[in-house]
Amino acid sequence: MSEKYLKLSPTIHLAPRIIRNLRERIVELLLLGAAISSIATTIGILGILIYESFSFFQQVSIIKFLTDTEWSPLFENPRYGVVPLVSGTLVTTVVALSLAIPLGTIAAIYLSEFASPKLREIAKPCLEILAGIPTVVYGYFAYLFVTPLLQIPLPDLPGSNMLSAGLVMGIMIIPYVSSISEDAMRAVPVHLREGSYAMGATRLQTALRVVFPAAISGISAAYILGISRAVGETMIVAIAAGLQPILTWNPMEEAATITAYIVGVTQGDLPHGSLEYQTIFAAGLVLVLMTLVFNILGHFLTKRYREVY
Amino acid sequence: MVENHPSQASKFKCEVKNLNFYYGSVRVLKDINLSVFSHQVTALIGPSGCGKTTLLRCFNRMHDLYPGNRYTGEIELDKINILAPWIDPIEVRMRIGMVFQKPNPFPKSIYENVAYGLRVRGQSQRSAIDETVEQALRNAALWDEVKDRLYDLAFNLSGGQQQRLCIARALATNPEMILFDEPTSALDPIATASIEELITQLKEKVTILIVTHSMQQAARISDRTAFMYLGEIIEFDRTQTIFSDPTHRKTQDYVNGRFG
């Protein structure tokens, strides 16, 4: 064994090998611990969701849960159809994305391909501030400002509606989309851009035909993040879209999202372990699964269009 | 598609007259005078950092893409000064193509890479594009290798094939001149040989200006050679003369490998 620690040269002074190895091991274990704790948290959350939902689904059939079109767990004759909550979530998400994706993408293309470095330095932090505003502020902005504004051209618009909540949510999401998309486009190597310019392409043609497709995997990651934000957003929809679980696909109506239901129902005090209490977890599980589906979908799309340069 | 340009009465395709170039306030090219002969291969050689790439990129006004770059003097293409401020650089780039040091195919199919120049010119007629793409790939000696997988991503090609694809891309728009910046420096010897052969064939159709680090390459493929040193053209002559009987001491030292 001892020749293993033999010194090769008397002029090299190192800490004894045993101590070095020990130090490496300790650091490695610390890093592993940090990694495990974040995975453990995720598993813990999923575990609780599944555990509590399990007791819920022992009393309510999954089929009924997924197909019944009414959600009234707190009523005299409770109904447990999650569809209205899902529709509320999807409608607000679609409204938000139909604002955030085009505007965020255009902002990203502009900042990455057209803006001068100076303008970019000013504009980027300004955009990112949008993401830092507390969502409760956005909620009241939607409820007290955007809705009355929309009521001028649309006088029949109710005070709580998904349109206004979705639009404001879209504004909040723009910087998520634009910031990540811009990073992805700026990472496209200069020699690809120059190849396009050398063919006589304009700046816009280069941006749309070469840079955008080359950055598509990063850009779709940005879109996925935007979707996750929209699906999971709570305060804005709870304040501006209302708490009534109504099955409708019309954004100009009031309807609760999954998140809005959860935050609404937790305001009252529900007896621990009751069926009403467990609805929170069943709804939460649906929310997580929806986000998961979008993430997986995004992952495959990204892979499909992955560009190597 | 690519044919001789008949109006070549003049023997010079391009004439550079007293060209100076500045990156910001740094003068990198000094009073360059150079005549690029029609349908010949003109090589630019010289030690690293002497300004070969900078000079090459003046010909298609690539420097216009970045702020702070400035030219004085003239480059005449068929007697018109393409450095004049009223000349649209995009129009210049449509007449003078470029092939880069590192193959840079776009993240598109082989077909779309070659069709790119036509698409940015607004060409959309499918049959015309098909025909041009095939002809350009044939002229770049790539057609037989890719004809069965035109819709594969261009990244799946080997480095040498990618570089020939970039040549096909440049040829597809029927340019009068093509600029090559060390087109084989990222390639193995076999791929290099095929690109060199291709360049020799292409000069029937286009005028070629090529930067190269390899003296053997310049000797093998070029008709004229310009030796550059510290931003100046020290000597410009027939390639044979430059390599066997140069006038200047510096040229002689360089071609004999004594520095650089």
Ligand SMILES: Nc1ncnc2c1ncn2[C@@H]1O[C@H](COP(=O)(O)OP(=O)(O)OP(=O)(O)O)[C@@H](O)[C@H]1O
């Ligand atoms: N974008 C730039 N900004 C400022 N200086 C530059 C820039 N590009 C090149 N230079 C400088 O200009 C000089 C000429 O560079 P250039 O790239 O033209 O040399 P080269 O002859 O092509 O060299 P190599 O054989 O290494 O490619 C060098 O001193 C270089 O440092």
Ligand SMILES: [Mg+2]
């Ligand atoms: Mg160079």
